[in-house]
Amino acid sequence: MTKTSFRLALTGLAAGLSLAAMQPAAQAAEAGPKPPALSWSFAGPFGKFDRAQLQRGFKVYKEVCASCHGANLVRFRNLSQPGGPEFTPGQVAALAATYQIKDGPNDQGEMFERPGRAADAFPSPFPNEQAARAAQGGAYPPDFSVLAKARTYTRGFPTFIFDIFTQYQEQGPDYIHALLMGYEEPPAGVTLLPGQNYNKYMPGHLIAMPKPISDGQVEYPKGPDGKSPVPETVDQYSRDVAAFMVWMAEPHLEARKRLGMQVMIFLVIFAGLLYYTKKKVWSRMPDGSPAH
Amino acid sequence: MSGHSSYVPKTGIERWLDARLPIIRLTHDSAVSYPVPRNLNYLWTFGGILVFMLVAQIVTGIILVMHYTPHASMAFNSVEHIMRDVNYGWLLRYLHANGASMFFVAVYVHIFRGLYYGSYKAPREVLWILGVVIFLLMMAAAFMGYVLPWGQMSFWGATVITNLFSALPVIGETIVTFLWGGYSVDNPTLNRFFSLHYLLPFMIFGVVVLHIWALHVVGQNNPTGVEVKNVEKDTVPFTPYATVKDVFGMVVFMIVFSWFVFYQPNFMGHADNYIMANPAATPAHIVPEWYFLPFYAILRAIPDKLGGVIAMGSAIVVLAFLPWIDTSKVRSMSYRPIARQLFWAFLVVCIGLGYLGAMPAEGGYVIASQIFTVLYFGYFVALFVVGLFERPKTLPTSIADSVLASAKGGSAARMATATAAEPNVKG
Amino acid sequence: MAHASDTSTGTTRRDFLMLATGAFGAVGVGALVVPLISQLAPDAQVVAAGAPIDLDLAPVAEGQAIKLFWRGKLIFVRHRTKKEIDEALAVDIATLRDPQTDQQRTKAGHEPFLVVYGNCTHLGCVPLGNAPGEPKGDYDGWFCPCHGSHYDSSGRIRKGPAPLNLPVPPYAFTADTKIRIG
Numbered sequence: 037m038t039k040t041s042f043r044l045a046l047t048g049l050a051a052g053l054s055l056a057a058m059q060p061a062a063q064a065a066e067a068g069p070k071p072p073a074l075s076w077s078f079a080g081p082f083g084k085f086d087r088a089q090l091q092r093g094f095k096v097y098k099e100v101c102a103s104c105h106g107a108n109l110v111r112f113r114n115l116s117q118p119g120g121p122e123f124t125p126g127q128v129a130a131l132a133a134t135y136q137i138k139d140g141p142n143d144q145g146e147m148f149e150r151p152g153r154a155a156d157a158f159p160s161p162f163p164n165e166q167a168a169r170a171a172q173g174g175a176y177p178p179d180f181s182v183l184a185k186a187r188t189y190t191r192g193f194p195t196f197i198f199d200i201f202t203q204y205q206e207q208g209p210d211y212i213h214a215l216l217m218g219y220e221e222p223p224a225g226v227t228l229l230p231g232q233n234y235n236k237y238m239p240g241h242l243i244a245m246p247k248p249i250s251d252g253q254v255e256y257p258k259g260p261d262g263k264s265p266v267p268e269t270v271d272q273y274s275r276d277v278a279a280f281m282v283w284m285a286e287p288h289l290e291a292r293k294r295l296g297m298q299v300m301i302f303l304v305i306f307a308g309l310l311y312y313t314k315k316k317v318w319s320r321m322p323d324g325s326p327a328h
Numbered sequence: 329m330s331g332h333s334s335y336v337p338k339t340g341i342e343r344w345l346d347a348r349l350p351i352i353r354l355t356h357d358s359a360v361s362y363p364v365p366r367n368l369n370y371l372w373t374f375g376g377i378l379v380f381m382l383v384a385q386i387v388t389g390i391i392l393v394m395h396y397t398p399h400a401s402m403a404f405n406s407v408e409h410i411m412r413d414v415n416y417g418w419l420l421r422y423l424h425a426n427g428a429s430m431f432f433v434a435v436y437v438h439i440f441r442g443l444y445y446g447s448y449k450a451p452r453e454v455l456w457i458l459g460v461v462i463f464l465l466m467m468a469a470a471f472m473g474y475v476l477p478w479g480q481m482s483f484w485g486a487t488v489i490t491n492l493f494s495a496l497p498v499i500g501e502t503i504v505t506f507l508w509g510g511y512s513v514d515n516p517t518l519n520r521f522f523s524l525h526y527l528l529p530f531m532i533f534g535v536v537v538l539h540i541w542a543l544h545v546v547g548q549n550n551p552t553g554v555e556v557k558n559v560e561k562d563t564v565p566f567t568p569y570a571t572v573k574d575v576f577g578m579v580v581f582m583i584v585f586s587w588f589v590f591y592q593p594n595f596m597g598h599a600d601n602y603i604m605a606n607p608a609a610t611p612a613h614i615v616p617e618w619y620f621l622p623f624y625a626i627l628r629a630i631p632d633k634l635g636g637v638i639a640m641g642s643a644i645v646v647l648a649f650l651p652w653i654d655t656s657k658v659r660s661m662s663y664r665p666i667a668r669q670l671f672w673a674f675l676v677v678c679i680g681l682g683y684l685g686a687m688p689a690e691g692g693y694v695i696a697s698q699i700f701t702v703l704y705f706g707y708f709v710a711l712f713v714v715g716l717f718e719r720p721k722t723l724p725t726s727i728a729d730s731v732l733a734s735a736k737g738g739s740a741a742r743m744a745t746a747t748a749a750e751p752n753v754k755g
Numbered sequence: 756m757a758h759a760s761d762t763s764t765g766t767t768r769r770d771f772l773m774l775a776t777g778a779f780g781a782v783g784v785g786a787l788v789v790p791l792i793s794q795l796a797p798d799a800q801v802v803a804a805g806a807p808i809d810l811d812l813a814p815v816a817e818g819q820a821i822k823l824f825w826r827g828k829l830i831f832v833r834h835r836t837k838k839e840i841d842e843a844l845a846v847d848i849a850t851l852r853d854p855q856t857d858q859q860r861t862k863a864g865h866e867p868f869l870v871v872y873g874n875c876t877h878l879g880c881v882p883l884g885n886a887p888g889e890p891k892g893d894y895d896g897w898f899c900p901c902h903g904s905h906y907d908s909s910g911r912i913r914k915g916p917a918p919l920n921l922p923v924p925p926y927a928f929t930a931d932t933k934i935r936i937g
Contacts (some may be wrong), residue, residue: 061696081591109408113803151891155803178603182408185594186602193683203591239612283604287420288411295419296590303583305782310576316772317568321558327366327731391794413799416790575780 060271068236071189072212074275076206078282081297084290085283090121092266093280101180104172104245106160109181110284113154119290120283128154131209135159140267173231175244184208184285208285209278216274218250219247249273332370334361348443358544364570365550365565373549373577374434380578381431382536385528389422389473396476398522403478404604429596432474432619435463441652444671446659447549452654455542460648462535469528470617472521479601480611486513486521489615492627495634509692511677512607526640552730553659554723562727613688621685623679626704628689629697639701646708653708655715663721666714674707691695787831809929812868818902820885821875825936829873830924831885831897831910832934839895839908846907853920856911857909860923870926870934871910877901877917882906 070144077086094115095105111134113155123131132152137159140147140173152159161181163166169176191199199205202303218237222228228242237244249270266272283289321327335356337343345351395414397406410417423512431440439459443450448456475486490507494500509516547556556562564570596618600611616624623640646653661668681700687693724730766902805826811831815821821834835843843857861869875882882897882904893906893914899915904915911920926936 109405109412111800111803113799114412117799140380153806155800155806182602188599200587200592200595205592205594245365292418292422292590292593296586299586299590300583302779302783302786303586306776306779307576307579307583309772309779310572310579311774313776314572314576317572321366322565387791391791394794395798409798409800413801415796415798417794417798577756584888726928 068241071237073208073210074213078100078289079206080203081293083293087122089276089279090283090299092256093276094121096277097280099254100249104161104177105180107158107180107284108160112152120287132156133175169243171268177266178285180281182285184281187211209282212278213274217271333357335595340489347414361518362544364566365548365556365562365563367493367727369551373574374438377434377578377581378438381427381434382532385424385431388427391420392424398519400478400518403476403518407477422589426588426593426596428473435466436697439647440675444661445549445551446553448651449659451546455539455649456651458535458539458542462532462539464644465528465532469525472525472554474617475521476525477601478518478605480603480605481511481598482602483605484610484614485519485616492637495637535689536751549659550727551660551662552724552727554727575660615686622681625681625685625697626701629701643704654711656718658720663723664718666718667711670707670710670714677703762904782880803820807935809933810934811933813932829881831871831873833869835867835908842895843907843909854913855911855920862907862928865928869910871921872922875904876919877904877916
């Protein structure tokens, strides 16, 4: 393109940019502060889950969240598959057996309960959505299976374009962590109805879930010195459970990134070879004369 | 350009087959000896890239169907079953979902290349119109495919888009009911969309065959827009010249594709589509996939229901009339100083509309959408007017001349022997 | 570079380049086929659903047979009569198409119970002979109506087109009348 048309294009882009600048101001009022971007072990092209963190996250989920939130797409066997918390199959079988799973009908046509097996899904805390709502004062605690991918916040222009290159995609866990940390006293002028709680990061700030966890509530496995290697705080619990939720939502994340690197290396080398082959082919016309 | 065939059967079997079904001759004539203008730039590799993407979508799609369940209560979980349990299911599903986006990336490059170099002008009108038909079929296929995971965006996208037809007077409501197979978007809708989503790619494939046939009748346009005059001097055979270049383009495109599939697989999607469809709650911001955003912005810019639908439809249909709207005799905008600036402005307008389509329909955004909608259609009016008086730059006498001139210009710059070289105006 | 292609070294280099590029392309296409094919294999859910199952044999009376499924495959469990056991033991295995003794096909101490897969080894039909009144074939076992294979009271092929005996699934007695299949 020539200089003039380039300048024209730039002017247009600048117009678009200034238009875009209006946007954060318009939305900031209702959406509240952006969740802080944390550093996650599974971010970036070489990202891997931290096994110990996933195991801690599972403990938090099991002891705290699971009383209201199901995860009906996750099966016990997933906990021992590669790229996850990687419990041993024995641990998983023992864990599954502590749950009673509804099965049937048997020969008498009756449903019965039996100990869980590795192939069973996590049992939901409520038999159906209506039961959950009835027990929770009308609010429905969402299923955790893919929740880490279903929660996000607006990145805005031009950040969302940079995200392509930085591979930032941890809006879900950042938001979940922020939400768990975001319980506050409502500011003056906001009155809460019964069953409402104030959260700085919740869109609209009103959330039905009361502050679910507090410092020291979940006991983490002890290190050799008799103390937990990570602090038993809400901040740490939130990080761990958010990481666990990312794994639940994307159990093959590690395999994906690993294969991605192999594919990328292959394609770049292949493209290089093709480039020189193309150059070679195009250096001569079919009759052998130089192309230029 | 589809002159006499240069295929000579070498073996007895080839001669035997050639006398009965000249399929090797057809392949040879259209993919080996077919003459290609020697000055094509990399924008011309996107045709091959699009064929690759179509095949990739069909292959991954057929495989996904082996594991997917088209039922309102099972579709969402069956997609997650693919993501979790099927061997490499996550890869196939991400390839297919991101493949749709990459397909549109490639088709937009392809369309804008055609716009810039005037590839729609005589004798390529039918070729161009077939392209518009493919574009429409692609949009239908993409829309119906997006409904299949049965997430919140699937459901509400289907509701909003099918409701567009209710804008039609008298028959509108009936059409919508027939589209739904019920009184709202529900399981019958999902099932018919699934059926049509499987059908449409093969229809696209058929029209692509026609598109390529038409291309091989009239021959490829090129950056100068000057027709081939001397096949010896102006063209090179498709194989190996265009083949190796196209494959190189494809592999570079695959690098970009893989970046999204492996590292940003949900970038082009919506978080809300990981929530199962819920007819009782609409997500706060309903937005279509990015490739529909410019048209969505035009739809919302018009404050009247029927008017919006007509405007949106016209925005696509107007493309089909471009061969007769553009009055200029010169094809390539490289030689059209005014039209070229219009082109870049149009590109910016389209991107701007895309941005506005993603924004909430309120306040300044609506006004901006209306301005940009006028500018969008204004491009076509301006192209009509400008063609009447614009004075194009001197065209090269032939493709070979233009190649030699630009090569000379390049080497002259290298050697810093400053004779007035013709400016290299390739886009 | 362009000038060198006339010389022999140039040609070699070009040939090598073409060869390397072609080889890379072939490897790429080959690698691409891996996920397309391996998705056909049983997925994780199907594999996990094949966990062992427990079965109580107490309700199966002598002379009765039941059908059940494990890993989606049909299994016959037959509580044989004394006569059927004796017949199965009396056979000279040298005369058999697929030589196996009855002891090899049952668990010691639990001879009355025969557990076999319930699909004919010819082309997979379900042989008759479980329910009372069904034809049991010429050897007091099963008779496959599709192509006329006869199995004896040990599930061994005796007559007809089927090549092999009905296979015995992996199972073990966990108690006197309880088995675990798998």
